[in-house]
Amino acid sequence: MTIYFLSTTFFSDVDINLLKHLAKEHKIIYGVIFSKLDSNYTIEELEDLCGRYNIEFVPINLKYRHRNPRNLITFYKVLRSIKKSKADLLYTLDFNELYLNTMMFFLRSAKSTIVGFHDVENHSGTKNAFFANFAKHLLFKKFRFLQTFSNVQNNLLRDMYPKKNIFSIPMTLKDFGEKPLIEPTKQVCFLFFGNILPYKGLDNLMKCVNRLAEKRSNFKLIIAGRSNDWNEVYEPLIEHPEVLETHIGFIENKEIPEYFTRANYLVLPYRDVTQSGPMSIAYHYNVPIIATDLEGFREFIAEDVSGYLFDGSDVNGLYAVLENAIMRSDEEYSALKDRLASFVATEFSSESVVEKYNRMFDFVKEHA
Known part of the structure; x- marks a missing residue:
């Protein structure tokens, strides 16, 4: 045909x-x-x-x-x-x-x-x-x-x-090439990836990270993607630059595997969703998801199998799931990644x- x-x-x-x-x-x-x-x-x-x-x-x-x-x-x-x-x-x-x-x-x-x-x-x-x-x-x-x-x-x-x-x-699933070899760190790395738009809720994530940084330092949030209003809307929200790494602008396709190799979790704090391109990349690179409990995510994310959902109407919902991720042991995280790999092989x-x-x-x- x-x-x-x-x-x-x-x-x-x-x-x-x-x-x-x-x-x-x-x-x-x-x-x-x-x-x-x-x-x-x-x-x-x-x-x-x-x-x-x-x-x-x-x-x-x-x-x-x-x-x-x-x-x-x-x-x-x-x-x-x-x-x-x-x-x-x-x-x-x-x-x-x-x-x-x-x-x-x-x-x-x-x-x-x-x-x-x-x-x-x-x-x-x-x-x-x-x-x-x-x-x-x-x-x-x-x-x-x-x-x-x-x-x-x-x-x-x-x-x-x-x-x-x-x-x-x-x-x-989105494949952008082989994972690079990267030295592991003791920090838990959260990734926000893709075009930065109001419905994606990055502002809420950044405010949550500010609260976390008041009591914890063993984590990092990487923000990578294009934004038309970074300087006006998002940069003023930064209170703890030591836990943030920002790459604002167009991300070359060849750079994408490194971001997802470094990430322990992809965070999708969206206010509404149809489906998510970054989620398709994360599943390819076996990165668990943290996302708002929305119908569009529930269809693709299995709780404690491929990631974790939080109540977007609860101001403490995202904070709690991020803190739990930081506290999760290496053995528990490794088991989570094993469950994710099996889930993706079956469903996608x-x-x-x-x-x-x-x-x-x-x-x-x-x-x-």
Whole structure:
């Protein structure tokens, strides 16, 4: 089967780990949109990865900012490229491109198209939320075959569109390369990783770390990721710089394994969640999770197996789970990592995820 897989560099870390398996069974044409700002990969990096896995690579450069109507010319070329490929099936992710979604709504046949949605509902504080929602609903209404990456999002979408064919398939784990050799330390290392946005709750984590540092010094919090308001919002919260290590800015893909090798726990103190990219990296590198007790996390985190959940409405909830992690013995922590490895092997194997995609592709081809 020939599959045209349309995405953006923002999702390429997940895409490649899926496509390298699908390319063993299908001809994959990977169309990738490179934004004018904030592309997570260069063309050369993705060209190299696609070459390794026998994936046909089609780079698509956006010359203008996302809401610039001059992008319509580029998106028209995208649709022509899809038609010219004569693919049996189009799989496209929704990335809130209003102009592209509008053109898909009016120009693209719905018969053999699957649309994947990472966020059926926008996160709190999403910029231009009205336009993002409008763009999503164009695709919800147009296409018969839809996919989500969690059961929580799947249920939301089914409630809105009960007559659609909706599939739920989890993300593949994110692999950024081998773990480097790092000398172990006696400090417990907590990691906050990824784009720093209000809904991710870093402010609460930093306030909690301030309290912990008043009575303990045998821990460290690493903060690594991009922020548009670090100096104004987050840096003023630092009271104990001796327990903090900050790397504010774009994190190169080659740097990611080191952060997750150093980390004893990945901390996700989110206020709301659909699914988490950093969690997929942590599971690949066998790093336990500490996260807010939200429905979107409960689906993927098993208590005292793959990590620990805390009550986000309790001001002491995060403090307690962090302190317990600091106090956990080496033997208890080693046993936790063993349980995590078994959990991931059972629940998130590449083979099971790829099998679900193949079943979805077969269903769509049969019923289109």
